[in-house]
Amino acid sequence: MRYVTRILAAICAFAAAIVAIGPIVWAVSTSVKRNNEIFAVPPKLIPSSATLDHYGRLIAEGVHWSFVNSAIYSIIAVSSAVALGTLAGYAFVRFEFRMKNALLHLFMAAMAIPSYALLLPTQILFVELGLFNTPAALPILYAAHVIPFAVWMTRAHFASVPIELEHAAAVDGYTRFEAVWRVVLPGAKPALIAAAAFGFLYAWNDYITSTTMIDSPELRTLPVALIFFQGFHGRDWGALMAGAVIATIPPVVLFLAFRRYLIGGFSEGSVKG
Amino acid sequence: MNAQTTRQRPAAGESDPAAAARRAGLALVVPALGVVVAVNVLPAFFGFYSSLRAIFFFGDDGFIGWRNYAELFADPATWAAIRRSMIFTFGSLGLAVPLATLAAMGIRKLGAWGRLLLTVLLVPWAMSPIVVALLWKWILLPSPGGLLASILAHFGIEPINLLSHPDFAMPTVIAVGVWRTFAFAAIILTAGLGQIPADLYRAASVDGLTAIERFRRITFPLLSPSLLIVLSVLTISYFNEVQIIIGLTAGGPIHSTTTLGYQLFEVGFVELNQGKGNAIAIVMFLINLFLIVGYVRLLGGGRK
Numbered sequence: 001m002r003y004v005t006r007i008l009a010a011i012c013a014f015a016a017a018i019v020a021i022g023p024i025v026w027a028v029s030t031s032v033k034r035n036n037e038i039f040a041v042p043p044k045l046i047p048s049s050a051t052l053d054h055y056g057r058l059i060a061e062g063v064h065w066s067f068v069n070s071a072i073y074s075i076i077a078v079s080s081a082v083a084l085g086t087l088a089g090y091a092f093v094r095f096e097f098r099m100k101n102a103l104l105h106l107f108m109a110a111m112a113i114p115s116y117a118l119l120l121p122t123q124i125l126f127v128e129l130g131l132f133n134t135p136a137a138l139p140i141l142y143a144a145h146v147i148p149f150a151v152w153m154t155r156a157h158f159a160s161v162p163i164e165l166e167h168a169a170a171v172d173g174y175t176r177f178e179a180v181w182r183v184v185l186p187g188a189k190p191a192l193i194a195a196a197a198f199g200f201l202y203a204w205n206d207y208i209t210s211t212t213m214i215d216s217p218e219l220r221t222l223p224v225a226l227i228f229f230q231g232f233h234g235r236d237w238g239a240l241m242a243g244a245v246i247a248t249i250p251p252v253v254l255f256l257a258f259r260r261y262l263i264g265g266f267s268e269g270s271v272k273g
Numbered sequence: 274m275n276a277q278t279t280r281q282r283p284a285a286g287e288s289d290p291a292a293a294a295r296r297a298g299l300a301l302v303v304p305a306l307g308v309v310v311a312v313n314v315l316p317a318f319f320g321f322y323s324s325l326r327a328i329f330f331f332g333d334d335g336f337i338g339w340r341n342y343a344e345l346f347a348d349p350a351t352w353a354a355i356r357r358s359m360i361f362t363f364g365s366l367g368l369a370v371p372l373a374t375l376a377a378m379g380i381r382k383l384g385a386w387g388r389l390l391l392t393v394l395l396v397p398w399a400m401s402p403i404v405v406a407l408l409w410k411w412i413l414l415p416s417p418g419g420l421l422a423s424i425l426a427h428f429g430i431e432p433i434n435l436l437s438h439p440d441f442a443m444p445t446v447i448a449v450g451v452w453r454t455f456a457f458a459a460i461i462l463t464a465g466l467g468q469i470p471a472d473l474y475r476a477a478s479v480d481g482l483t484a485i486e487r488f489r490r491i492t493f494p495l496l497s498p499s500l501l502i503v504l505s506v507l508t509i510s511y512f513n514e515v516q517i518i519i520g521l522t523a524g525g526p527i528h529s530t531t532t533l534g535y536q537l538f539e540v541g542f543v544e545l546n547q548g549k550g551n552a553i554a555i556v557m558f559l560i561n562l563f564l565i566v567g568y569v570r571l572l573g574g575g576r577k
Binding site: 005006009010012013016017019020021023024026027030038039040041042043084085087088090091092094095096097098100103106107109110113114115116117118119120121122123124125127140141143144145147148151201204205206207208212223226227230237240241243244247248251252254255256259263 | 291294295296297298299301302304305306308309310311312313314316317319320323328331375376379382383386387390391392393394395396397398399400401402403404407408409411412414416417418420423426427452456460509513515516519520534537538541542547550551554555557558561
């Protein structure tokens with residue numbers, strides 16, 4: 001009886017894995033097929049001869065520059081958000097200052113502000129400030145979205161590190177900055193990676209903020225560029241799937257590399273929450 | 274944690290080391306705080322303020338009180354959009370939560386293979402909603418070339434264009450949204466299942482409880498704190514989902530997938546009626562709040 005349930009569970013698990021991964025494999029397959037095979041009936045999973053023409057067409061249309069834009073925006077936003085968030089997270093644990101609790105609550109409240117509610121006001125604000133449709137717009141918006149989360153993650157970590165660790169480093173002749181940089185921060189790696197990885201997935205995958213904040217083709221992010229490409233070449237499924245593949249590689253590789261920290265970050269937060 | 278920060282010797286001319294520490298603490302918080310207040314907190318208030326004004330295409334025609342809201346609620350399209358938002362949200366939950374519960378139970382049963390399964394199921398969650406929409410549009414293409422149509426044709430089923438059929442578009446959008454997100458819920462439920470003491474199940478099998486009884490009397494009640502978290506997080510994320518709808522159907526056909534979130538996008542950014550768009554955002558926020566309070570009342574009562 002037990003044996004039967006295990007086999008049943010394994011079959012269901014296999015089916016679930018196919019449903020999760022199958023569509024992605026199909027996209028990869030489409031992206032390297034020649035056009036006559038893309039529309040073949042019945043469909044073929046493995047093409048008789050592979051081609052990179054579809055990827056070439058994306059480059060001919062300049063879509064690769066949007067890939068570069070997405071990468072630059074995401075990396076600047078995430079690194080500055082994690083840096084600023086870590087400073088604040090550390091200060092909330094190790095320093096006493098006026099309105100400390102009120103400010104901490106402000107960060108938590110900022111996490112509860114739904115992002116759709118900010119789309120219109122920030123657009124009006126950025127138009128007023130001359131930031132609308134500039135390279136700075138998206139890094140600022142993405143960073144602001146990630147900072148509260150980074151504060152929350154790092155603060156929870158620093159609170160679990162005994163102050164004696166820093167005192168011992170001070171006895172060894174480290175300045176306070178050196179003690180934090182060489183002793184405390186390396187231990188905070190899981191929290192920093194989880195915050196950075198979540199931030200990157202959010203920034204890289206965003207479409208709605210990007211499409212409402214950027215007009216110029218040369219400043220576009222990849223998801224927006226793909227939607228425009230679809231508008232012009234709606235039936236070019238080879239190139240569209242090539243675009244889907246290049247847009248998917250960075251987040252999926254990042255997720256697979258850091259899955260331990262990401263899954264840990266979520267389940268830990270929920271059990272404590 | 275109070276006096277620990279005062280170890281450093283005060284610089285010449287500074288008499289109070291505690292005051293120096295206060296300044297240092299504040300100085301570390303201010304950069305992060307500045308960005309969050311300027312770009313998140315103040316715009317949130319500005320959004321409410323704007324919802325009380327007539328703003329078209331960045332031109333502010335002044336204060337009009339609650340007229341944006343009155344207009345919104347007088348319009349049957351708003352009520353239709355709210356109804357579709359509810360169908361989308363609860364349809365997605367109805368599909369995602371049972372699937373995630375089953376997945377979590379399977380993941381625990383399978384041990385090391387279960388962890389691998391969780392990783393595999395989470396891959397779609399790492400993808401962009403827009404890319405997911407593009408990918409499924411290709412799979413759902415009626416033919417030739419559409420994968421689903423070809424599989425159905427193999428079984429002699431006539432292919433239909435699911436995304437451009439007013440009755441099938443909404444269920445299809447729900448299914449694609451759930452494909453991307455349900456495994457996220459499985460993480461929390463797997464952790465929740467891990468908290469249930471194994472002794473309880475041993476005792477239950479001694480008492481001769483069936484699998485269904487075990488689920489009803491042990492798993493479900495002890496899992497309800499995790500379920501509360503899953504329901505709250507997924508409700509917010511489904512209620513606010515708009516990117517997958519933009520990518521798959523753009524609110525169509527005949528508005529059959531125009532949810533409140535999509536209406537916000539259309540009114541605010543396509544029609545550029547920014548006053549009314551902000552009013553929709555506030556209404557969405559209030560509905561979110563109402564739903565979460567409802568969950569806490571419903572499921573949170575059993576928590577100690």
